[in-house]
Amino acid sequence: MPARTDLDLSDPVSIKGTREFDAPVALVFAAFTDPKHLAQWWGPNGFTTTTSHFEFKPGGVWRFVMHGPDGRDYQNRVTFDEIETNKRIAYHHGGGEEDLEPVCFAQTVTFEDLGDGRTRIVWHGVFPNAEMRDFVIKEYGAAKGLQETTARLAGYVATMARS
Amino acid sequence: MPETDRLNATFAALADPTRRAILARLALGETSVQKLAEPFAISLPAISRHLKVLEHAGLISRGRDAQMRPCRIDTAGLIGVDHWLEEYRKLWNQSMDKLESYLEVMKAQQAAAPKKKSRSVKRQGETHARKD
Numbered sequence: 365m366p367a368r369t370d371l372d373l374s375d376p377v378s379i380k381g382t383r384e385f386d387a388p389v390a391l392v393f394a395a396f397t398d399p400k401h402l403a404q405w406w407g408p409n410g411f412t413t414t415t416s417h418f419e420f421k422p423g424g425v426w427r428f429v430m431h432g433p434d435g436r437d438y439q440n441r442v443t444f445d446e447i448e449t450n451k452r453i454a455y456h457h458g459g460g461e462e463d464l465e466p467v468c469f470a471q472t473v474t475f476e477d478l479g480d481g482r483t484r485i486v487w488h489g490v491f492p493n494a495e496m497r498d499f500v501i502k503e504y505g506a507a508k509g510l511q512e513t514t515a516r517l518a519g520y521v522a523t524m525a526r527s
Numbered sequence: 528m529p530e531t532d533r534l535n536a537t538f539a540a541l542a543d544p545t546r547r548a549i550l551a552r553l554a555l556g557e558t559s560v561q562k563l564a565e566p567f568a569i570s571l572p573a574i575s576r577h578l579k580v581l582e583h584a585g586l587i588s589r590g591r592d593a594q595m596r597p598c599r600i601d602t603a604g605l606i607g608v609d610h611w612l613e614e615y616r617k618l619w620n621q622s623m624d625k626l627e628s629y630l631e632v633m634k635a636q637q638a639a640a641p642k643k644k645s646r647s648v649k650r651q652g653e654t655h656a657r658k659d
Binding site (some may be wrong): 381382383387391392394395401404405406407408409447473485487506 | 615630634
């Protein structure tokens with residue numbers, strides 16, 4: 365399966381991806397901190413983003429609508445949990461209001477300065493729902509021990525996706 | 528069940544190591560509850576509760592035979608997870624592609640309208656321009 369090489373699915377409760385950019389870390393970080401920038405790149409192909417509220421600080425909320433190519437609007441709400449300039453942004457999706465998808469899932473984006481004006485981004489998403497998050501925190505080590513099991517499960521998911 | 532509820536149920540079901548072990552066993556083939564319970568140091572009723580959670584999450588289905596009720600992997604729950612993963616993958620991969628292009632725009636803007644800190648960058652740019 366192409367284009368999956370940068371995704372780590374070995375842990376069933378989280379998902380991780382990496383990407384390197386030919387740009388200094390301060391610039392890459394800046395692209396995440398302003399809705400003017402975010403509007404230029406956030407979302408899958410064919411989507412546009414309209415921000416109604418943006419407060420980039422711990423506890424601050426980003427409210428936005430993603431306009432899909434099929435004409436559907438997707439209400440989004442992101443709450444920033446932790447921010448370390450040029451290093452890390454932790455946030456979670458969902459929660460709060462009725463017009464939003466009831467999925468709550470936590471996400472961390474880390475920024476690594478690779479030198480020579482290059483930057484690596486690592487994004488790490490933790491699957492929705494509170495039990496799942498608690499499980500990750502409490503039993504991450506145990507989950508790693510079950511990698512064989514989960515790799516088989518991931519393989520099975522992949523097989524089914526093809527059939 | 529609405530898709531997001533099903534997804535939450537599926538993720539909750541997958542969060543438990545015993546239930547993942549049950550799924551791994553069932554990935555090898557259909558089997559009875561008794562056989563499933565053998566490798567686990569928990570009671571049959573406890574196994575049954577796990578199976579109910581897995582069934583509700585669309586991860587397994589159970590046969591109609593009242594005595595045996597054999598368990599097998601079901602596709603519905605896993606297809607939901609795979610669909611969600613695909614959406615997630617698409618969001619990030621495509622956003623990162625777009626970010627890559629947009630960073631070039633940001634770099635150009637920074638070079639064109641330097642603030643105090645980036646003056647040296649502009650000078651480099653000018654030097655290149657003169658050389659060209």
